[in-house]
Amino acid sequence: MNFLRGVFRFYINSSIHVALAVLAFFFITALEYNLKAPQTTSAFIFLGTISAYNFVKYASIAGLHHRSLTNSLRAIQIFSAVCFLLWIFLAFQLSFSTILFIALFGITTVLYAVPFAQHRSLRMFSGLKIFVVAFVWTGITVIIPFIASESTITSDVVLTFIQRFLIVVVLILPFEIRDIQYDALALKTIPQQLGIKNTKIAGLAALSISLFIEFFKEASEAAYITSLLLFSIILGWAVLISKKDQKRYFSSFWVEGLPILWFVMYVTLKTI
Numbered sequence: 042m043n044f045l046r047g048v049f050r051f052y053i054n055s056s057i058h059v060a061l062a063v064l065a066f067f068f069i070t071a072l073e074y075n076l077k078a079p080q081t082t083s084a085f086i087f088l089g090t091i092s093a094y095n096f097v098k099y100a101s102i103a104g105l106h107h108r109s110l111t112n113s114l115r116a117i118q119i120f121s122a123v124c125f126l127l128w129i130f131l132a133f134q135l136s137f138s139t140i141l142f143i144a145l146f147g148i149t150t151v152l153y154a155v156p157f158a159q160h161r162s163l164r165m166f167s168g169l170k171i172f173v174v175a176f177v178w179t180g181i182t183v184i185i186p187f188i189a190s191e192s193t194i195t196s197d198v199v200l201t202f203i204q205r206f207l208i209v210v211v212l213i214l215p216f217e218i219r220d221i222q223y224d225a226l227a228l229k230t231i232p233q234q235l236g237i238k239n240t241k242i243a244g245l246a247a248l249s250i251s252l253f254i255e256f257f258k259e260a261s262e263a264a265y266i267t268s269l270l271l272f273s274i275i276l277g278w279a280v281l282i283s284k285k286d287q288k289r290y291f292s293s294f295w296v297e298g299l300p301i302l303w304f305v306m307y308v309t310l311k312t313i
Contacts, residue, residue, distance in 0.1 A: 047113075053293055055117045056094035062297050063090045065304035066182035066205065071190075072307060073201070073265050078189040081134045086181055088128040089143070093150045095121040139189045146180045149173060170228060171217060175209040197258045207251040211244045211276060212299065215283040215292045222285055237285070244280040248273045264310035272303040 064087050183202045221232045232240045
């Protein structure tokens with residue numbers, strides 16, 4: 042039992058779970074628009090997400106405590122290093138245009154973690170953190186599938202970009218509510234500025250807008266609309282029941298895993 046708990050903690054703490062969530066969004070876009078992006082691209086995004094998230098989460102800790110790292114953190118460091126090396130290897134197999142666009146989002150991720158202006162990173166600018174993360178997730182999972190498959194970005198894709206951006210913002214809100222007691226007031230997160238109750242209302246409003254956007258697309262399918270509606274209901278409920286004192290894995294496993302559930306529901310409905 043202790044072994045299984047250790048495996049589960051490693052799965053969460055090493056960012057494998059969040060990388061699968063990002064990959065689920067990527068596949069949802071590919072499935073919605075019948076794209077055939079190279080498998081190398083999806084593997085590249087999976088490994089890149091693990092490398093980026095672990096860099097953001099653990100770089101400062103490792104730098105301060107490199108002589109007294111716990112075994113679990115050392116294991117995550119080694120795992121991240123292997124993922125990064127494989128990520129570099131795969132980079133040479135991608136098209137120049139794909140690398141160029143991924144670099145744009147990659148630079149944004151680096152600036153999110155590394156101070157560059159007045160000793161501040163993007164995450165330290167008031168009210169900006171959640172929108173930077175949403176921009177990177179949306180760009181990687183909506184724009185990159187089109188670039189990698191050399192497909193045209195239409196007005197529908199732009200609507201999907203806006204839709205996905207709103208969804209990712211709402212997906213982050215349970216984390217923001219959980220961290221309200223730990224985040225510095227200077228960050229001015231949404232819960233800090235609006236309060237928890239109004240944050241939940243804003244999240245439900247954003248989900249409603251994302252659903253409304255679907256009706257402006259020129260082409261849409263029943264399986265996607267139905268899965269989006271079910272996903273939005275579940276995500277909305279997760280936001281509503283979010284609180285400061287959450288169960289340990291409420292956000293980091295259950296909420297973060299909702300994109301995976303959406304993908305499973307979409308595939309299931311599409312094959313019926």
